[in-house]
Amino acid sequence: MAYSLEIRQKALAYDDKCKNIDLVIEAFGxxxxxxxxxxxxxxxxxxxxxKKPKT
Structure with missing residues (x-):
């Protein structure tokens, strides 16, 4: 599944803030x-x- 750039950014911002990967996994699925x-x-x-798709 491809995730939007917004979801990626929010998930890593949350990861940086909480420092707990299990919380990120639960919050963002x-x-x-x-x-x-x-x-x-x-x-x-x-x-x-x-990433650009391979041609």
Whole structure:
């Protein structure tokens, strides 16, 4: 499932504020893997925009 940029930003802002991944998972209905992937993407690229589809 693709999540909107707004959801990604809100989830990571909440993650940064509460420092508890289980609360983020419950509040936003995303998987632990998804949160870790978003964290890594933000750290590596500086943004959370969706990746371009492969052509």
């Amino acid at each position: 995303v998987s632990r893997h998804t949160v870790f992937r978003w964290r890594r993407q933000l750290k590596e690229t500086g943004n959370l925009s969706c």
